[in-house]
Amino acid sequence: MESQRAEVLAVEDAMNLAVDALDCETGMAPMREADPLFVSDANVVRTKTQLAEMCEQMVAPRTGAVFTVDTRTANLLSDDGAVVVREGNYAISFKDGSSQEMYMVMTTVWARDSEGWKMVHLHESTRPPTVN
Numbered sequence: 001m002e003s004q005r006a007e008v009l010a011v012e013d014a015m016n017l018a019v020d021a022l023d024c025e026t027g028m029a030p031m032r033e034a035d036p037l038f039v040s041d042a043n044v045v046r047t048k049t050q051l052a053e054m055c056e057q058m059v060a061p062r063t064g065a066v067f068t069v070d071t072r073t074a075n076l077l078s079d080d081g082a083v084v085v086r087e088g089n090y091a092i093s094f095k096d097g098s099s100q101e102m103y104m105v106m107t108t109v110w111a112r113d114s115e116g117w118k119m120v121h122l123h124e125s126t127r128p129p130t131v132n
Contacts, residue, residue: 005074008082008110011117012074016086016106020065024055032111032118040124065092067104080112090126103127 011030019027031037031048038045038054045051070088077083087105094100109121 001076004076004079004082004112008076008084008112008117009072009074011110012084012086012108012119015119016067019055019059020067022059022062022064024052024059028052028055030117030119031122032120034120036121038122038124041126061094061096063093063095065090067091082110082112082117084108084110 015027015030018024018029028048028051031051033048035046036044037048038051045054067086068089068091069086072084072086074082074084085105085107088103089101090104091099091101104124104126107123108119110117111120112118
């Protein structure tokens with residue numbers, strides 16, 4: 001069970017680090033087509049194609065982002081299912097020199113198949129951002 005938990009956390013880390021480094025293609029790689037795939041503050045994205053387009057638009061004005069995790073838990077639902085919840089401060093740096101910080105809670109649902117762990121759902125919630 002601990003090895004499965006470590007596996008899903010490693011994939012979850014890689015996905016987040018890729019998007020924070022502005023690499024949507026790598027960040028999207030561990031995502032399975034699902035409906036709805038992504039929900040953020042009552043906005044729903046139903047397909048992987050739509051999420052990829054949204055990701056590219058989201059990272060275009062950025063120079064990077066850092067998620068400083070306060071807590072992260074991985075709960076195995078079965079040998080092939082897991083839920084990961086991470087929460088902490090999310091800091092975004094923009095090309096215009098500005099930055100934005102917010103407290104974010106991100107929940108991901110994972111399923112394991114012959115290709116490994118794949119994310120089947122992502123939900124994000126944020127407190128109002130602080131603009132610097």
